Amino acid sequence: MSTHLLGLIVALPLAGFLFNGILSTRLGGERLNETAVNLVACALPGVSFVLTLVCFMQLETSGKPLIEATYTWATIGGQGFEVGFWFDRLAAVMTLVVTGVGTLIHVYSTGYMHGDKSHARYFAYLNLFLFFMLLLVLGRSLLVMFVGWEGVGLASYLLIGFWFDDPAKAAAGKKAFITNRIGDAGFLIGMFLLWGAFGTLDMDAINAGFLGPKAPAVSASLVGLMLFIGACGKSAQIPLHVWLPDAMAGPTPVSALIHAATMVTAGIYLVARMSGIYSHAPEASMVVAAIGGATAFFAATIAVAQTDIKKVLAYSTVSQLGLMFVALGVGAYAVAIFHVVTHAFFKACLFLGSGSVIHALGGEQDIRKMGGLARRIPVTFVTFAVATTAIAGIPPLAGFFSKDEILWFAFASSQGGAAWLWALASAASLLTSFYMFRLLWLTFFGASRMTPEVEHHVHESPLSMTGVLVVLALLSAFGGFIPVVHYLEPMLPLPAVPESLHHLEGTLVIVAVVLAFGGLFAAAWFFAGTAQRAARVRETFAGVYRWLANKYYIDELYEAALGRPFTWLSDRVFLQLGDRTLIDGALHAMAASARRGAAAFGALQAGSLHRYALYAVVGVLAAVLWSLRHG
Amino acid sequence: MDRSQFLLWVSLALFSIGLLGLIVRRNLLVMLMCMELMLNGVNLSLVTFAQRGGSVEGAVLVFLIFIVAASEIAIAIPIVLLLVRDRLTLDAGAYTDLKG
Amino acid sequence: MIENLLLIAFATAAVTGGVLMIVLRQPMRVALALIATMISLGGIYGLLGVHVIAVFQIMIYVGAVMVFMVYAIMLLDVRDPSFTERYSRLLWPGVAACTVLAGVLMGAVWQGGIALPNGLGESFGVQPFSAAFLNDYWLYFELTSVLLVVAVLAAVAVVQLRSVRRG
Secondary structure (H helix, E strand, O other), X not given: OXXXXXXXXXXXXXXXXXXXXXXXXXXXXXXXXXXXXXXXXXXXXXXXXXXXXXXXXXXXXXXXXXXXXXXXXXXEOOXXXXXEEEEOHHHHHHHHHHHHHHHHHHHHHHXXXXXXXXXXXXXXXXXXXXXXXXXXHHEOEHHHHHHHHHHHHHHHHHHHOOOOOOHHHHHHHHHXXXXXXXXXXXXXXXXXXXXXXXXXXXXXXXXXXXXXXXXXXXXXXXHHXXXXXXXXXXXXXXXXXXXXHHHHHOOHHHHHHHHHHOHHXXXXXXXXXXXXXXXXXXXXXXXXXXXHHHHHHHHHHHHHOOOEHHHHHHHHHHHHHHHHHHHHXXXXXXXXXXXXXXXXXXXXXXXXXXXXXXXXXXXXXXXXXXXXXXXXXXXXXXXXXXXHHHHHOOOOOHHHHHHHHHHHHHHHOOOOOOHHHHXXXXXXXXXXXXXXXXXXXXXXXXXXXXXXXXXXXXXXXXXXXXXXXXXXXXXXXXXXHOOHHHHHOOOOOOOOOOHHHOOHHHHHHHHHHHHHHHHHHHHHHHHOOOOHHXXXXXXXXXXXXXXXXXXXXXXXXXXXXXXXXXXXXXXXXXXXXXXXXXXXXXXXXXHHHHHHHHHHHHHHHOOOHHHHHHHHXXXXXXXXXHHHHHO | OOHHHHXXXXXXXXXXXXXXXXXXXXXXXXXXXXXXXHHHHHHHHHHHHHHHHXXXXXXXXXXXXXXXHHHHHHHHHHHHHHHHHHHOOOEHHHOOOOOO | OHHHHHHHHHHHHHHHHHHHHHHOOXXXXXXXXXXXXXXXXXXXXXXXXXXXXXXXXXXXXXXXXXXXXXXHHHHOOOOOHHHHOOEOXXXXXXXXXXXXXXXXXXXXXXXXXXXXXXXXOOOOOHHHHHHHHHHHOHHHHHHHHHXXXXXXXXXXXXXXXXXXXXX
16 A cells, blocks of 8 residues: 655655754854754654654554655666655564664764764764665665665765764775775676566565566576675675774764664665575575674674774674574574564664763773773663673573574574584674673773773763663563564565474573573673683783784785785876876877977978078969969 | 070079079078069060060060069168168078067 | 071070079179179060160169169178078978979970960060050059159168168
8 A cells, every 4th residue: 555654754864964964064054052953853763763653553454565656766768767665564673673773872862972063963964874774674676775775875984984083083984885885886786687687676576576486587596696795795794894893983873873773784684675586596595694604703703802892892793793694594584684673772772881881981992991880880881781681692681582593593494504504603692692791891890990080080971871771771671572573474484494303492592591691601700800810811822812803804904905906006007007198198298299280380480581482482383283274 | 496485484494593592592682683583584474475476565564574673672772781780691591580 | 597596595694694693602793693694685685676675674674773783782791601601491492392383384385385475576666665655554654653753762761760760
């Protein structure tokens, strides 16, 4: 059935961007004060959330997806590109998360960004991001989704490099955008292949085409791989994961919204949405699962050795996204979306909690200089602890339910589940529990390692921040009981499990819980008190520790293998040879030839009378010859 | 070949030699004299045509050319005199004020 | 018979004088070569029977123009580069161009490209000449007088102007 609310949901944040961007920034003369900016920026996403709920109700009552076609963008060769919105169960779940968590983070930002000199610009960009993200999840065709895809990349760049006066932060923004673009090449190729095969980019039509009786003209695995390359870029999987840790240069609410809850899950959403393709592409699904598992483990090992509170959380995000891709790779699309939802809750809570800690410590982000904060900032501590327990997978919090389903299907799914995949994912989960509790212990427990003046100014964050933390902590605690998988089952059925493996389900659950608690106790043992045991292990395995702390030197590898050759190519071949020698040389040669031609003509008038006489003779000769011929 | 053709050849030869002298010689006065030679060549051809055709108009034109040549030389030589008084040379290469 | 011989002799002398003009180094000798050419031409006119023109040739050209030229040469005999280096840089291009021009024109005359009037080749004396001149061409006669006066004035003015400016 058709509706007009979807366009409104998308357009409201855009209106917020335009309003704040034009009037409240230096562009328009900073006409509104902070309170007005806050009000506009938070109210519009809030209204979007309410409208999403309304649409959700409509979807429940009607049972059929809501469709809204707004206008035809272009008609090329008889085939049209329409801008339309599509609201089915999957889109409902994603939109509720995006608008709900988005609004909460907007409210948190009012407290966090209080007093910042570019306050209005921040909220304008944040609204812009929300607009593009909604375009992404609500778009009907891959083209609209791609517009949103690019747009969130743009907003991410703007927000990561928000404090652009610092060149390192600006460089982080550029890195994010460029790495995304590399993935987008794959996305575009996938789109081209699909357009060539189907003549339309509407996702429902493509899925129906793949699930239908006739085999489509393009290989599902090829398209699946291409789209997955795009997802790798956006969701920070190997080898395009390098931008996410650097993206922590942006303000913490940005990290929470974009790099934990919403933008990075766009890749998951793409694969889940195109489930029709992936369910018919076993090779591509295998690649998805393998890369997901490898990334999950790889990122978890790095997180163990990180000392910046936000970097730990960044690698944790990469690892959790890997787990989601494992679920997608074995055909459990609904389970991956469930983990997206719970991950949004606890990861946002963790990031915002870290923001609260940073705010309390006046900007300190190094966990080696924290400690003993549990009693000083209790609300932050409790919410952070709840979220940590959730991500570690300790029952009955949200993380336990979603992660457990992923591990089960990684082992037992008939569409690619294998023991090695389960082992890899479980190892990642163990490490997750370990490093998250390490973070908790080093930040909040033990003796204080803070400098005296920082310690003196430690204070709890304002209500705008702690209130949001409490809400998210409650969601992390009870969010596991939301029946997301069951709700999505009509459109994203769970993969079949062979009969022989059914009895192992209970065993695997117990193993997962044991691993989670194991991580907790290991972290407590190593890092409690003065963390001496951890220091000794660190010295014993100094080499391994250095490799992990330096992220396996991947950035250095990229710089040497790709960055330097490209710079050499750009400088030597394109700049000096192509631009200076060929293009400038051609222009200079043209000018020089014009000058030489002019000089040659100028030589005719040398002032020499003899020369003029000679010209006269030649002229007379010509005239005589002509008259003789024609006379 | 009759007399008229022969005389036309002579006149053409004189005219060409005069023109050549104008191009090759560097002395200003010699260039002036070559111009006189050209005029003489033209006069010869005019007289040849007039005498052959029996018309006296050609002779009248020759007479007028005499007068014009005399007037021309009366002006040209003072001009050369004045030019040479400034530059102190009769070399045509020194007079390049028409350059450019 | 002797007329043709004389004609050829005078013609040869005229052309030789012309060639000498561009070969000789000293301007005075060049002037003398030109005088020789003019006298030969006068001889040719005489042989043709137009004695009027022959006399005027000698009187005006040799007697006035060349004498004036000789005066100027005597006055301005400067030993400058034009004396040591007779020829300009355009010697060979000039020779080539003029040879071609002469060749083309002479060839046209030889092949009859230039139409000669069909006449008997009579000579005429002073009487018909001055009758035609003063009857039909008296305007041009007056104009030439004006021209001569203007020439005299101009020459005087040019020289006077200089001496006035020199103070």
